[in-house]
Amino acid sequence: MKQATIERRFEQYLRERSLRLTPQRRRIFERVFATHDHFSAETLYAWMREEDGPKVSRATVYRTLDLLAKGEFIESLDAGRGELVYEHTLGHAHHDHMVCTACGRIEEWHDERIEALQSEAAKRRGFVIERHEHRLMGTCRSCARKEG
Amino acid sequence: MKQATIERRFEQYLRERSLRLTPQRRRIFERVFATHDHFSAETLYAWMREEDGPKVSRATVYRTLDLLAKGEFIESLDAGRGELVYEHTLGHAHHDHMVCTACGRIEEWHDERIEALQSEAAKRRGFVIERHEHRLMGTCRSCARKEG
DNA sequence: TTTACTGCAAATTCTTTGCAACAAC
DNA sequence: GTTGTTGCAAAGAATTTGCAGTAAA
Numbered sequence: 631m632k633q634a635t636i637e638r639r640f641e642q643y644l645r646e647r648s649l650r651l652t653p654q655r656r657r658i659f660e661r662v663f664a665t666h667d668h669f670s671a672e673t674l675y676a677w678m679r680e681e682d683g684p685k686v687s688r689a690t691v692y693r694t695l696d697l698l699a700k701g702e703f704i705e706s707l708d709a710g711r712g713e714l715v716y717e718h719t720l721g722h723a724h725h726d727h728m729v730c731t732a733c734g735r736i737e738e739w740h741d742e743r744i745e746a747l748q749s750e751a752a753k754r755r756g757f758v759i760e761r762h763e764h765r766l767m768g769t770c771r772s773c774a775r776k777e778g
Numbered sequence: 779m780k781q782a783t784i785e786r787r788f789e790q791y792l793r794e795r796s797l798r799l800t801p802q803r804r805r806i807f808e809r810v811f812a813t814h815d816h817f818s819a820e821t822l823y824a825w826m827r828e829e830d831g832p833k834v835s836r837a838t839v840y841r842t843l844d845l846l847a848k849g850e851f852i853e854s855l856d857a858g859r860g861e862l863v864y865e866h867t868l869g870h871a872h873h874d875h876m877v878c879t880a881c882g883r884i885e886e887w888h889d890e891r892i893e894a895l896q897s898e899a900a901k902r903r904g905f906v907i908e909r910h911e912h913r914l915m916g917t918c919r920s921c922a923r924k925e926g
Numbered sequence: 927t928t929t930a931c932t933g934c935a936a937a938t939t940c941t942t943t944g945c946a947a948c949a950a951c
Numbered sequence: 952g953t954t955g956t957t958g959c960a961a962a963g964a965a966t967t968t969g970c971a972g973t974a975a976a
Contacts, residue, residue, distance in 0.1 A: 650930055650975050671966080687933045692966060708856045713965060728905050739899055747892050748914065755885065756919030757876050764912045766896065771904030798950050798955055819941080835958045840941060861940060 631721030636663060636703075639720065643701050653684035658694045662704060666722075668715045668736050671695055707763060726763075730770035737770065779869030784811060784851075787868065791849050801832035806842045810852060814870075816863045816884050819843055855911060874911075878918035880925070885918065 640659055644651050661677055662669075669677075671691055678686040695716060698704040706714045707727065715736075725738040744764070752759050788807055792799050809825055810817075817825075819839055826834040843864060846852040854862045855875065863884075873886040892912070900907050917925065 648930080648976090652931060652975070654932070672964095685933085689934075689967080690932060693931085728900065728903065730905075731908065737903065737905070739903065741895050741899055744892050744895050747889050747895075748912075751887050751889055752876065752914055752916070755876065755887065756922060757878075757885070757914065758917045758922050759914050760879065760916040762912070762914045764896075764910070766900055766905065766907050766910045768900070768908040769906045774904060774906050796951090796955080800950070800956060802957070820939095833958085837942080837959075838957060841956085 633660075633663060636720050640701070640703060643703075649697075654686045654690050655694055655697075657683045657686060658691065659698070659703070662698065662716070663718050663720075666717075668707075668717045670713045670715050672713065674716075705761075707765070726765065728766045728768070728770070730773055731767055732769050732773035732776075735770050735773075781808075781811060784868050788849070788851060791851075797845075802834045802838050803842055803845070805831045805834060806839065807846070807851070810846065810864070811866050811868075814866075816855075816865045818861045818863055820861065822864075853909075855913070874913065876914040876916070876918070878921055879915055880917050880921035883918055883921075 637659065641651055643649075644655075657678070658674070661674065661681075671688075674695070675686075675688050675691045678691065695704065695706075699706055699716070703718060703720050704716050705719045706716050708714060723740070725740045726744075728737040728739055730736075748762065748764075749759065785807065789799055791797075792803075805826070806822070809822065809829075819836075822843070823834070823836050823839045826839065843852065843854075847854055847864070851866060851868050852864050853867045854864050856862060871888070873888045874892075876885040876887055877883075878885075896910065896912075897907065
């Protein structure tokens with residue numbers, strides 16, 4: 631999906647709810663969709679301070695991340711402990727994560743067969759899935775090599 | 779596994795590391811293994827205040843939960859947001875979770891085929907799994923019925 | 927103009943820590 | 952006795968919130 635298309639989607643989302651498109655929101659939105667990595671609120675706030683553009687406070691960073699998550703433009707995940715980590719989802723297929731506990735690297739992976747078994751298990755219990763988090767924690771290839 | 783056996787295992791674990799079996803540790807350990815539900819640090823601390831036994835401070839609750847998690851007597855999981863939730867694992871087979879976002883209920887489930895596919899995916903990427911978290915969030919059968 | 931948004935700083939929430947008194951071993 | 956443990960209160964880290972000023976629509 632093109633950046634412009636996604637941006638129009640965001641504008642529409644705001645309009646439908648009588649929310650305002652402020653310079654801060656536009657700047658955060660663009661920054662979030664400019665990266666394909668996972669980032670924390672604090673990281674995003676650092677970008678806002680280091681890079682040029684309208685001033686954005688820490689509070690606005692948190693509030694806008696909430697807004698984007700509610701609108702399903704981004705998704706948050708708990709990569710272990712402490713802070714939440716975000717990634718944009720619109721125009722980006724669903725995937726699961728492997729988190730390296732040594733270097734912090736997050737790899738994406740996906741297995742359609744697992745998704746199917748998971749739906750089946752939920753259905754059997756009358757459970758309606760809204761979303762899911764499937765995360766493997768361990769050591770990535772390069773860290774495993776180093777560790778021996 | 780019998781409570782007494784598990785308790786001996788804990789004593790051994792402490793002895794091997796020159797750690798001490800204090801009344802606080804014993805009390806927390808027993809309480810944790812007396813419940814099969816998931817609980818937060820704050821909940822456990824509330825039990826410590828409400829029920830009879832040696833006084834246990836909040837700090838000791840946190841420190842002992844850490845200790846038990848390191849020893850793999852219990853496991854922590856992030857049931858959504860905010861606080862960590864614990865459950866005892868010794869004498870309790872591995873399982874995944876379905877968390878109802880309406881009532882907070884946590885159901886346990888397990889599918890050996892998913893575990894196998896997951897190991898396979900990790901192996902393919904040279905990733906060594908230490909642990910994993912697989913959580914479905916949504917609506918449980920009874921809440922789904924109420925909501926219509 | 928109206929109503930939402932922002933920045934700021936203070937407040938919250940969960941968890942960790944420094945330290946002196948205490949108690950297993 | 953030694954050395955690990957506890958309780959307390961203060962510190963931390965991440966996130967939220969109240970409020971008065973600001974600015975989209």
